[in-house]
């Protein structure tokens with residue numbers, strides 16, 4: 001494996017050879033994941049897994065996304081690609097995870113795997129990627145596509161409050177509402193952390209299988225130890241089309257069909273949630289518009305049903321106007337008001353002060369990019385970062401606006417933790433059921 005360490009772009013003469021061929025493969029993707037170093041991007045059973053690692057681009061600091069985008073452009077331009085499939089995700093790809101904050105101590109990564117197994121629109125492919133002049137950096141034996149592993153029970157992790165425990169979280173929300181009422185900003189997204197430990201022999205495959213089974217309509221991802229199931233598409237570029245799904249505004253699911261419908265109806269007419277949502281849509285539209293020839297938003301937010309909660313959602317669709325890659329667009333839109341606030345810079349300062357912990361890659365962009373710059377990026381939500389020592393840090397946050405109530409926001413974080421804590425065998429947090 002060649003590691004291109006923080007701030008160092010790939011050597012100018014780095015050249016990749018890439019071969020993609022169709023395969024007759026219908027088995028699920030997750031059982032073939034490497035449980036220790038899973039690379040995954042999947043929704044509704046389709047997507048990609050990556051095996052092995054040819055190289056990585058690792059960056060940090062305020063221009064981390066731009067430098068990753070430039071490094072990738074150079075690498076892709078020099079690559080010798082023979083793609084016999086021609087679907088989004090075939091040919092050369094990298095899986096990426098970017099930190100939320102400019103000043104994070106964590107790095108942002110683009111990982112180029114040795115093998116990609118992909119499936120889309122009912123077709124499957126295998127891509128093999130290698131360094132052309134690999135004399136110094138070849139792994140001893142090339143990675144082979146493994147046989148699907150049998151299903152295993154999820155590993156059991158006991159989570160404890162981490163940075164910003166419940167009482168402190170509620171105080172931070174109260175302080176934020178005070179500042180909003182004093183006119184310092186309109187919205188800020190405040191998150192908290194829970195922490196657990198994964199036993200040494202447990203991998204991440206079973207947790208990912210559970211996320212994929214329980215949340216099939218979300219982007220289920222694994223990149224460099226960051227795993228989760230995000231419902232929010234930050235930006236997607238496919239042959240000149242641009243799309244995104246903006247989420248903000250949340251309600252719990254009802255106990256029965258009637259109370260569930262009522263929850264959705266109330267959410268769709270909640271002044272507080274609509275205000276919070278409008279700011280997230282405005283920020284996404286304002287930052288994408290300069291890069292698009294046309295950009296349309298669904299006229300009214302709709303209610304998106306997930307197994308653990310309801311969200312207000314707006315879909316954006318447009319055409320690319322300036323040849324930006326998906327990573328260029330990620331650099332333009334991140335962080336949206338769905339994870340930062342409004343105005344952005346003031347909200348970011350408030351997050352640093354009131355949360356007081358490093359979000360790492362939580363609430364950052366996670367996804368993939370191909371040789372043409374096309375790709376799919378979600379916001380890393382409903383997720384956890386697992387470090388090599390087995391520490392599991394999970395995060396959940398809420399948009400705080402003028403009429404936010406601390407106890408309700410705390411309960412909302414519990415709902416948002418549910419996918420990840422259940423994927424690690426912990427009992428579901430118990431939000432108030434209407």
Ligand SMILES: C=C(O[C@H]1C=CC=C(C(=O)O)[C@@H]1O)C(=O)O
Pocket residue numbers: 189191232247248249250311337338339381382395396397398399400416
């Ligand atoms: C910040 C998170 O969710 C965001 C996305 C959807 C709805 C949100 C909300 O209603 O507060 C948040 O803006 C999170 O899940 O940690």
